[in-house]
Amino acid sequence: MSNLLVIESSARQQGSISRQLTDEFLVQWQAAHPSDQITVRDLAKNPVPHLDETLLGGWMKPADQHSADEQAALARSNLLTDELLAADVLVLAAPMYNFSIPSTLKAWLDHVLRAGVTFKYTETGPQGLLTGKRAYVLTTRGGIYAGSNLDHQEPYLRRALAFIGIHDVEFIHAEGLNMGGEFFDKGLAQAKARLAEVA
Structure with missing residues (x-):
């Protein structure tokens, strides 16, 4: 039995292709895999605050010096990190917004990329602590960007996941969705075919 953690980041609830x-x-x-446990976290329904001084205080101050707000911020970060630590498989649903990821997904990453928890610093540089996990990233894109210098989504997510030790990452892109009927149909069909293969 495996644990799946699914992160939804589309701003739309209705009409979202990534959903x-x-x-x-x-x-x-x-x-x-009928016995697997699945946890879904929807960052549009339950947004994660952006990284701020309160969260930094929760991470860095001794516990007996935390304000109530810092305690709450740390507890939220701990919950998100614990979900990721418990997962064997991570599924990120990431529509492309302005050549990159939604800000909600960036905020989630800022909560779970934590020194001493999901990575550590060593004499030879940072070392990811989440080895042995797999990740699938499901992207939706209005144009065709894979492999181009306008794609700041896949390189960033690959680097961020590798930083915490997740190197087994597969991207499934649905591209060309705003380019007209044939492009939409082809892009969506290719993504769905690949989904069926990996699932």
Whole structure:
């Protein structure tokens, strides 16, 4: 039995293609792995605050010096980090906004990329602590960006996940979704076909 952690980051609840892909992936995954436990965190329904001085205080100050707000910020970060630590498989649903990821997803990453918890500093540089996990990143894109210098999404997420020790990462892109009928149909069909293979 494995634990899946699914992170939804689309700003839209209705009409979201990334949510559609996530739903299809989970149906197929559950059919193939019926005993797996699935946790879904929706960053649009329950936004994570952006990194601020309160959270930094919760991380860095001794516990007996925390304000009530710092305690609450630390507790929230701990919850998000614990979900990630417990997961064997991470699924990130990440529509492309302005060539990169939604700010909600960046805020989540800022809560879980934590020194001493998900990575550590060593004499030879930082070392990820979340080895042995897999990640699937489901992206939706209005244009076609894979491999181009306008894609700041896949390189950033690969680097961020590798930084915490997750190197087994597969990207499934649905591209060309705003380029007209044929491009939309082809981009979505290719993504769904790949989802079926990996699930």
